[in-house]
Amino acid sequence: MSTTVLTAYVLMWPVIVAIVLFVISRAFFAEWREARRKGEDII
Numbered sequence: 001m002s003t004t005v006l007t008a009y010v011l012m013w014p015v016i017v018a019i020v021l022f023v024i025s026r027a028f029f030a031e032w033r034e035a036r037r038k039g040e041d042i043i
Contacts, residue, residue: 035042 032042
C-alpha cells in the first residue's frame with residue numbers, strides 16, 4: 001500500500017466522524033427548537 005493511499009485512508013475517518021456529528025447535532029437542535037416553540041420538554 002502506498003503512502004498516499006494510507007494517508008488518505010487515515011485522514012478519511014475524522015472527516016466521516018465530523019459529518020456524522022454535524023448531522024446528529026443539526027437534528028438535535030431542530031428538535032430542541034421545535035420543543036421550545038411548543039413549550040414542551042425535549043425529554
